[in-house]
Amino acid sequence: MSDMSSAAVRHLTVDAESAGQRLDNFLLRELKGAPKPLIYRIIRSGEVRVNKARARADTRLQPGDDVRLPPVRLSERADGAQAAVPAREFPVLYEDGWLLVVDKPAGIAVHGGSGVSFGVIEQLRQARPEAPLLELVHRLDRETSGVLLVAKRRSALKRLQDQFRERSTGKTYLALVRGVWPLARKVIDVPLHKYLLPGGQRRVRVTDARDPHGQRSISLVRVLGSVQPPAGWPADAPPMTLLAVTIKTGRTHQIRVHLAHAGHPIAGDDKYGDFEWNRLLARFGLTRMFLHAWQLSIRHPAQDHGLQLQAPLPAELADWGDVRRFL
Structure with a gap:
């Protein structure tokens, strides 16, 4: 995938691993380093199209969908913010090709946002730049420690989230x-x-x-x-x-x-x-x-x-x- 800073219209084809993912989460993964406000702005403005039609942030993508991205440039501030995320590994409780289970310390958010510039997932992504996908399956409060699941494949994320949704x-x-x-x-x-x-x-x-x-x-x-x-x-x-x-x-x-x-x-x-x-x-x-x-x-x-x-x-x-x- 080309660098986001190239500022040209691009088309992404949704693969099977991304089936069922929300549009906003898909863009956050694909446009690494893009600040969340930018993602939501280009969706609201209609500049992002799914199969040539306007879409909402919560639109669920299907395999084969064509996602059009407008010309976008990351500001220097956004680049700097991304570089400031420290790479960090956390104690691993279990890991295979599908999922990673870590022991989250207290005092660290699971993800950035709401006044927190980064959390566990952003630090893991920095520590594992070769990983094609790292996504939170669920969340823990910032002050709560313990078991935290991270999916390493889109299909694993969906199946695990289904288990949480079904209370199994x-x-x-x-x-x-x-x-x-x-x-x-x-x-x-x-x-x-x-x-x-x-x-x-x-x-x-x-x-x-x-x-x-x-x-x-x-x-x-x-x-x-x-x-x-x-x-x-x-x-x-x-x-x-x-x-x-x-x-x-x-x-x-x-x-x-x-x-x-x-x-x-x-x-x-x-x-x-x-x-x-x-x-x-x-x-x-x-x-x-x-x-x-x-x-x-x-x-x-x-x-x-x-x-x-x-x-x-x-x-x-x-x-x-x-x-x-x-x-």
Whole structure:
């Protein structure tokens, strides 16, 4: 494929690996280094054509489709921004010709956007320039660590995303929460509603079945045990429970909002947590949110056998109090 900076009309033919992909994602992959605002501008203006017709960003492409690209030049600023992405590999939990599974650290976004210039996927692409395709299968919150799936083929991406959509995957997180979780409470089936704060930050709240924008959200909770804090912990501070939470739906901030709504916020959660308790936790060494994508079960996208993936709890969480005895 020719360099984007050549500024000439080009036609791309959609191959079988790209079947079902959204137009905007197809262009982001093909026009490496192009800023997202540019991609969406040329789509909205009608300069991008699919089979000679205007198309929307969410148009699903089919094999054989002809995608016309207008003459486009990357600005120096865009080139510089692309070059500034550092190449970085992450601990590999599993890899073959179809998918890559990494252990994402806390504090790193999975992708750039919303004030973040780059994330895990951009750093992986820089570290593996020879890879024809690296695409996120799903997402994790910036402050959540653990199992993250990356597809290496378009067909693998589609099949894995189908599994997530059909809720046939098993996703289990470890969460440390305030208080004693009642053993009898094993299912949280409470719909969630996404909204934006005045500054544009994304938030989620619980709602009810009458809310037309509410999405059904189901979390299964298993108590692992009561966690004893480090030496010197105040006697009047609330107790803590370590939970294994399996989500049957993958809603934004689902576990964080469900557990907070139940009266047991996650330790260190700076959006939905107990801020006074968080300050106490930080004084005793817990300076991040205690939420970790621990286990994920999927079907291999090509060979159709089961894969059981697990990311070890990071040391900053495993070594806090007596957490390690539950692992």
